[in-house]
Amino acid sequence: xxxxxxxxxxxxxxxxxxxxxxxxxxxxxxxxxxxxxxxxxxxxxxxxxxxxxxxxxxxxxxxxxxxxxxxxxxxxxxxxxxxxxxxxxxxxxxxxxxxxxxxxxxxxxxxxxxxxxxxxxxxxxxxxxxxxxxxxxxxxxxxxxxxxx
Amino acid sequence: xxxxxxxxxxxxxxxxxxxxxxxxxxxxxxxxxxxxxxxxxxxxxxxxxxxxxxxxxxxxxxxxxxxxxxxxxxxxxxxxxxxxxxxxxxxxxxxxxxxxxxxxxxxxxxxxxxxxxxxxxxxxxxxxxxxxxxxxxxxxxxxxxxxxxxxxxxxxxxxxxxxxxxxxxxxxxxxxxxxxxxxxxxxxxxxxxxxxxxxxxxxxxxxxxxxxxxxxxxxxxxxxxxxxxxxxxxxxxxxxxxxxxxxxxxxxxxxxxxxxxxxxxxxxxxxxxxxxxxxxxxxxxxxxxxxxxxxxxxxxxxxxxxxxxxxxxxxxxxxxxxxxxxxxxxxxxxxxxxxxxxxxxxxxxxxxxxxxxxxxxxxxxxxxxxxxxxxxxxxxxxxxxxxxxxxxxxxxxxxxxxxxxxxxxxxxxxxxxxxxxxxxxxxxxxxxxxxxxxxxxxxxxxxxxxxxxxxxxxxxxxxxxxxxxxxxxxxxxxxxxxxxxxxxxxxxxxxxxxxxxxxxxxxxxxx
Numbered sequence: 316x317x318x319x320x321x322x323x324x325x326x327x328x329x330x331x332x333x334x335x336x337x338x339x340x341x342x343x344x345x346x347x348x349x350x351x352x353x354x355x356x357x358x359x360x361x362x363x364x365x366x367x368x369x370x371x372x373x374x375x376x377x378x379x380x381x382x383x384x385x386x387x388x389x390x391x392x393x394x395x396x397x398x399x400x401x402x403x404x405x406x407x408x409x410x411x412x413x414x415x416x417x418x419x420x421x422x423x424x425x426x427x428x429x430x431x432x433x434x435x436x437x438x439x440x441x442x443x444x445x446x447x448x449x450x451x452x453x454x455x456x457x458x459x460x461x462x463x464x
Numbered sequence: 465x466x467x468x469x470x471x472x473x474x475x476x477x478x479x480x481x482x483x484x485x486x487x488x489x490x491x492x493x494x495x496x497x498x499x500x501x502x503x504x505x506x507x508x509x510x511x512x513x514x515x516x517x518x519x520x521x522x523x524x525x526x527x528x529x530x531x532x533x534x535x536x537x538x539x540x541x542x543x544x545x546x547x548x549x550x551x552x553x554x555x556x557x558x559x560x561x562x563x564x565x566x567x568x569x570x571x572x573x574x575x576x577x578x579x580x581x582x583x584x585x586x587x588x589x590x591x592x593x594x595x596x597x598x599x600x601x602x603x604x605x606x607x608x609x610x611x612x613x614x615x616x617x618x619x620x621x622x623x624x625x626x627x628x629x630x631x632x633x634x635x636x637x638x639x640x641x642x643x644x645x646x647x648x649x650x651x652x653x654x655x656x657x658x659x660x661x662x663x664x665x666x667x668x669x670x671x672x673x674x675x676x677x678x679x680x681x682x683x684x685x686x687x688x689x690x691x692x693x694x695x696x697x698x699x700x701x702x703x704x705x706x707x708x709x710x711x712x713x714x715x716x717x718x719x720x721x722x723x724x725x726x727x728x729x730x731x732x733x734x735x736x737x738x739x740x741x742x743x744x745x746x747x748x749x750x751x752x753x754x755x756x757x758x759x760x761x762x763x764x765x766x767x768x769x770x771x772x773x774x775x776x777x778x779x780x781x782x783x784x785x786x787x788x789x790x791x792x793x794x795x796x797x798x799x800x801x802x803x804x805x806x807x808x809x810x811x812x813x814x815x816x817x818x819x820x821x822x823x824x825x826x827x828x829x830x831x832x833x834x835x836x837x838x839x840x841x842x843x844x845x846x847x848x849x850x851x852x853x854x855x856x857x858x859x860x861x862x863x864x865x866x867x868x869x870x871x872x873x874x875x876x877x878x879x880x881x882x883x884x885x886x887x888x889x890x891x892x893x894x895x896x897x898x899x900x901x902x903x904x905x906x907x908x909x910x911x912x913x914x915x916x917x918x919x920x921x922x923x924x925x926x927x928x929x930x931x932x933x934x935x936x937x938x939x940x941x942x943x944x945x946x947x948x949x950x951x952x953x954x955x956x957x958x959x960x961x962x963x964x965x966x967x968x969x970x971x972x973x974x975x
Contacts, residue, residue, distance in 0.1 A: 336638065336912060340607070437607065438634065438642045446607050455606040457877050457886055461699040464911040 331424035338454035339385050339439040339461045342425050342444040347432075354460055358393050360432055362404075363411040372430035376412040377421045378405075385418075385436045388463040434461075511723070513623045514616070516558050524551035527559050531625065535659040537693040539566050539726070540757045550579070557583035557591055561598050561913075568760060571837030577602055591618050601633070604880050624653040628660050637883075640667050642645050658687040662697050672942070674705040692718035692725040699731060704947050708739050726755035728736040730765055734949045742772035763793040763801035767808065768949065769840075774812050775954040783809060800845050803829040807849050808951050810856070819856050823849055843881060847873055847888040854892045855918075858899045870896050887912050891919040898922050903929035917943060917952040 330407035341357060343349070348370065350362065367373055372414040380386050381398035390396055396404065405412035409411050416442055425433040426443035433444075437454035440446055452459045502556035530545030543566055546769050549559040560580035564573050577598060591615035613630055616788045620626050631646035644667050650660045665681035685694040699714030712735055718728035730752040736745035744974045749769035756762045770785035790805035798851045804828040810822035828848050830842050857865035866891070881889075894909030894961020903926040910926060913919035920943050927936035946957050 438610055438639055438644075439614070440607065440611055444612050446611075447665060453607045456604075457881070464908065464914070 324430050331397050335452055336384060336457055336462065337388060338437045339389050339434050340440055340454045341447045341449055341461070342422065342433045342435060342440060343352060343428075343447055344425055344429050345429050345445050346429055347442070347445060350445065351451065354393075354450050355400070357449055361393050361412075361434070373379065374411070375428055375431045376408075377424045377428075377433035378412065378414050378433055379435060380416060381414065381420050385434075389434050389461065391463070392461050487496075488950075504521075512620070513592070514590045514620050514626050515589060517587045518549070518553045518559070520549075520555045520556070521552040523549040523556050523559065526552065527556065527562075530559070530562065534545070534562070534566065535625075535628075536661075536688075536691055537662075543567060550576075554579070554585060555583040557587040557595060560705075561591075562592055564598055564602070568758070572842055573602070574838075586725070590616055593619070621649070622648040622653055624657055626914050627653070628657070628663065631660075631663060635663065635667060635670075638670075640670055643667055653723055656687060658694070659685055661687065662694065665697055665701055669701055669704055674701060677701045678705065692722040692728060696725070696728045696731060699728070699735075702734050703731075703738065706945075706947070710737055711735050724755060726728065726752055726757065728761060729750060730768070731754050733765070733768060736804075737768070737772050737775065737949050738947050740775070742776050745769070745772045759796035759798055760801070763789070763796060763798040763837075767801065771808075771949065771951055771954050774808075774951065779812060779814065799829065800841050801831040802847055803827075803833075804848075807845070807852060810852050811951060812955060816856060816860055819852075823853055823856070840882060843876060844888075846886045847876055847881070850876075851888050851892045854896060858895065862898070863896075864897070866896050870926070887916075891916060891922075893921050893928070894919065898926050901929070907932070917946055917950070917956045921956045 332415060339351065347368070349368070356365065361376055363374060365374060378386070378389070378401075380412060381390060381401045384399060390401055394401055394404075402414065404412055415423065415424060418435040420434075421433045421435050422439060422441060422444055425431040432447075437446075446453060449460045454461070485904055486694075492865075494954055500502035507690045510857060513715065516527060517526065518527065526549035527752040530542040531543060533542035543563060546563045546566075548560045550556050550563070553559070557580050560583060563581060564576040567573050567576070579615070580595045581599060584592050587595070593612045596612035597609045597616065600606060602611060613633075616626065616945040617630060629651065631643045634640075634643035634646065645665070647660050647663045647667065650720065652665075654660075655854035661680045663683040665677045665684065668680060669678035669941075678698070681694065681698040681701050685698050688694045688972060695714045697710040699718070699861075702708075704709035708804045712732060713734045715728040718725050719732075729748065730921035731753055733745045733749035736742075746769045749765050753762050753769070756765055764787040767786065770782060770789050773779070773782035773785055786805045786809050790802045793799070793801035795806065802839040806822045806826035806829065810819040810826065813822060825847070830846055830849070834842065848871045852867040854866045854873075857863070857869060870889070870892045873892050877886045877889040890909045894906040894911075894913070897906035897909065906926045909921065910919050910923040920939055924936050924940045924943065927933070927939060943957060946953055
């Protein structure tokens with residue numbers, strides 16, 4: 316009986332649900348003159364290896380929950396680390412990388428902070444921020460880098 | 465939403481005063497009677513609902529009736545009302561928007577989208593954002609469209625209808641979390657907003673949570689017991705749960721309420737088809753063909769009927785039925801449906817030479833209609849033909865021909881094709897990679913086409929071969945439980961078909 320119950324629970328955990336495509340958008344504040352970034356430069360910005368923009372403003376990175384599906388996609392495509400490692404890494408950046416609890420908070424933070432760059436699900440964007448092209452492509456365009464399932 | 469009208473007298477006055485904002489004279493609550501004249505608000509910031517700007521009170525009533533019909537999923541009636549609205553006020557931007565969003569005729573969609581854009585200047589800021597959303601999502605400028613959608617939601621967070629409508633679009637984009645958030649927000653504004661329960665039901669069903677789906681659509685029935693669509697939706701959730709007889713009962717109830725509710729008539733056919741009762745399914749589909757309000761739907765239902773023979777592996781009868789469906793599609797000038805019949809015949813054909821001939825025929829038919837049918841429709845069907853070409857080539861171990869077809873698809877997807885074309889390309893690429901035993905590389909491509917049973921079947925194998933066993937088991941179960949009829953389902957869903965007809969999938973499973 317107990318085995319049967321365990322079987323039922325494991326089957327429930329395996330209960331099929333549809334995955335869906337997701338694109339995460341790289342956003343900056345609207346005063347940022349840049350509209351496009353290469354993948355290579357994006358990784359440097361997100362890791363704060365590039366500490367300042369070309370106009371001298373400090374780069375501040377705002378991210379949402381690294382354990383979310385969007386967070387994992389970003390980590391896989393850019394940072395190359397696990398969520399826990401990102402938290403440790405962010406702690407070592409002395410305010411250069413700020414992890415917030417939702418996309419809405421990231422959009423607000425990026426909109427209000429000159430020099431900010433952030434990453435959110437593309438369906439969270441609004442006109443308060445600028446969406447950057449990555450390797451010449453915007454989210455939801457074929458071949459966009461930060462796309463996954 | 466709130467309706468804001470300008471009277472005919474006001475319009476003349478507006479012209480004299482160069483459309484000064486203060487000249488907007490009358491307003492009506494959305495869904496209510498015209499009210500006392502009121503000045504237009506300076507901006508939408510303090511309003512609860514999206515304004516609806518028109519110069520005609522009668523057009524405003526047609527628009528609202530259309531929205532109510534839309535919420536009841538009577539889309540053909542909604543379209544008729546909105547078409548009347550734009551006859552009365554040709555610059556009625558929001559009516560153009562919803563015709564554009566609802567019609568299945570690509571020419572009508574594009575024409576009304578353009579008219580909405582041309583009328584945007586006299587609409588409110590909120591309406592302009594809705595127009596920008598529609599334009600963005602139809603013109604492959606998704607970032608612009610989504611930006612406008614979220615800006616409109618920021619302006620009118622308490623507009624239940626706006627939340628529901630954007631939620632519906634997000635649902636159709638398979639963005640279930642975002643869709644749920646907006647649908648719940650609509651319910652937060654009005655806990656008796658019936659159509660939002662319907663939407664929640666479909667959202668739960670997409671996640672495989674049929675208990676909650678039944679609960680939500682049950683509430684929908686409770687709120688609107690004398691409408692056909694709630695019974696239709698509840699019936700669908702019952703069917704997806706495997707409760708076929710109860711589903712049939714609900715569809716019959718919907719038809720008793722409204723004998724012209726052709727969707728439930730079609731669903732009777734779908735349910736019998738899934739149950740394996742092809743003969744009864746064909747009888748019900750025949751009635752649906754008769755009741756269908758457009759030639760496009762008639763052509764579609766004829767092919768659904770023909771698929772019942774594929775499900776039963778009665779290929780000679782299937783050929784006969786598809787040829788008949790193709791001839792009827794031709795007579796109704798449904799050119800893409802005519803080509804599609806031949807492409808489907810190529811999908812199940814057991815003889816490679818016959819399949820090749822059918823694919824040639826399908827391509828020739830499409831090519832002949834260039835310029836007379838919307839290019840996007842031709843492209844989507846052409847993409848599906850290339851996918852079948854790739855699969856047939858793989859089944860014949862002709863990698864070069866398969867690669868050529870996949871390259872054609874890739875080019876089409878790259879040049880700004882639709883989501884459907886992108887998914888078709890990804891599925892074909894994934895199938896090709898899997899046939900080359902590059903299973904891990906195949907997985908992300910196949911995952912893009914996650915609602916297509918043929919792709920799902922190849923993906924199960926790719927998961928297994930790349931040691932992702934829990935995903936393979938979960939997907940296999942989903943495939944076995946699949947109860948949404950389609951040619952792909954008819955070919956590969958294992959429990960109902962002892963002999964898989966998915967050529968490529970079968971070939972690779974055997975390796």
